[in-house]
Amino acid sequence: MSDPRERPGAVAESRPRNDTAAAPAIVFDDVHLSFDEKVILRGVSFVLEPGHMKVILGASGAGKSTTLRLILGLLKPDRGEVWVNGRRVDQLSESELLEVRADLGMVFQEGALFDSFTVRENAGYRLYEESRMPLDDVDARVEEVLGFVGLADFADRMPSELSGGQRRRVAIARAMASRPKILLYDEPTTGLDPITALTVDDEIIKLRDLEGVSSIVVTHQLRDAFHIATRMARRAGPRVEFIDAPPERLQQTEFIMLRDGQVAFEGPADALRRTGDQYLRAFLS
Numbered sequence: 253m254s255d256p257r258e259r260p261g262a263v264a265e266s267r268p269r270n271d272t273a274a275a276p277a278i279v280f281d282d283v284h285l286s287f288d289e290k291v292i293l294r295g296v297s298f299v300l301e302p303g304h305m306k307v308i309l310g311a312s313g314a315g316k317s318t319t320l321r322l323i324l325g326l327l328k329p330d331r332g333e334v335w336v337n338g339r340r341v342d343q344l345s346e347s348e349l350l351e352v353r354a355d356l357g358m359v360f361q362e363g364a365l366f367d368s369f370t371v372r373e374n375a376g377y378r379l380y381e382e383s384r385m386p387l388d389d390v391d392a393r394v395e396e397v398l399g400f401v402g403l404a405d406f407a408d409r410m411p412s413e414l415s416g417g418q419r420r421r422v423a424i425a426r427a428m429a430s431r432p433k434i435l436l437y438d439e440p441t442t443g444l445d446p447i448t449a450l451t452v453d454d455e456i457i458k459l460r461d462l463e464g465v466s467s468i469v470v471t472h473q474l475r476d477a478f479h480i481a482t483r484m485a486r487r488a489g490p491r492v493e494f495i496d497a498p499p500e501r502l503q504q505t506e507f508i509m510l511r512d513g514q515v516a517f518e519g520p521a522d523a524l525r526r527t528g529d530q531y532l533r534a535f536l537s
Contacts, residue, residue: 275338277302277434277466278323283332285318292318294513295332302433303464303504307477309535310510316470319510320436323468324356325349337433357427361439365411365419365426371398372407375425383430397425401455417448424455428463435459437469441476453479458492460505461485474536481505481521509535 278300285293292315300306308316321327322334325341334342336352344352365374376394379385385393398404401421411419420440427435437456441449453476459465461484471477484497497505507524509517509532517524517532527533 276300277337279335281333283322283329283334285327285329291513296515298508298515298518300466300468302466305460305467305469305505306508307481307505308468308470308508308510309472309477314510315513316510317438320438320468320470323436324353355432355434357432357435359423359427359435359437359440361442365422367411371403371409371422374411374422376429377426378430393429397429401425416444417451420452421455428459433466435465435467437467439471441473446475449476450479454494456480457483457494458485462487478521
């Protein structure tokens with residue numbers, strides 16, 4: 253295959269590599285999936301480069317969350333290839349998938365926290381339960397990630413004592429605690445008021461820009477989608493500030509619009525805003 257940047261909808265040469273650090277973060281190559289007679293995806297192709305972001309939009313049932321399940325290996329396509337960090341996940345065994353998932357973080361729509369665990373225990377769950385890190389190192393990492401999302405002072409609280417936005421930020425801290433290269437967000441701001449949603453959006457931006465995390469954000473919240481796509485985080489001494497992204501950074505976050513199981517649009521925010529496609533304009537209005 254040719255370089256995906258040479259033509260829309262194409263995907264990179266997706267063959268196993270010894271240097272997986274050089275591989276795209278995620279590749280979908282002509283992916284098809286149906287449930288009985290219902291077609292979910294029809295030939296979906298895209299490439300997510302390391303440190304970049306894709307924001308997936310579409311009507312209910314368009315296949316947005318299904319895309320995430322395919323990346324996690326929870327579903328296998330009927331046809332086509334799904335690659336994550338240089339490994340073809342649709343051909344891996346369950347034990348091999350566990351290795352791939354170790355480099356993936358997932359933020360669910362409702363946060364999915366353990367109500368009987370403290371914020372600290374929730375944020376560090378994966379490290380406490382699944383890693384061989386010394387306990388002191390785990391505690392230090394949990395303190396670090398809670399500080400990153402602005403919740404260091406809430407470590408000993410229970411989830412029931414938190415606001416909706418704080419719970420989502422704990423979920424982000426938990427997802428990033430093991431330092432995954434890829435983060436997947438499934439409707440991360442659904443149910444939040446606009447101001448609270450922006451605080452969650454800013455955490456997503458920080459991870460992309462300050463930690464270099466590759467990410468896919470599934471959402472139907474257009475305000476949040478454009479905020480994430482057009483803003484940039486940078487360090488200003490001990491603080492983090494958010495500014496309008498310069499043109500070269502705008503290209504690092506692209507929208508994918510799914511319609512009837514196909515990619516109806518792929519490109520940066522300015523291109524989506526300028527589209528003349530009547531369906532897309534109606535969706536954005």
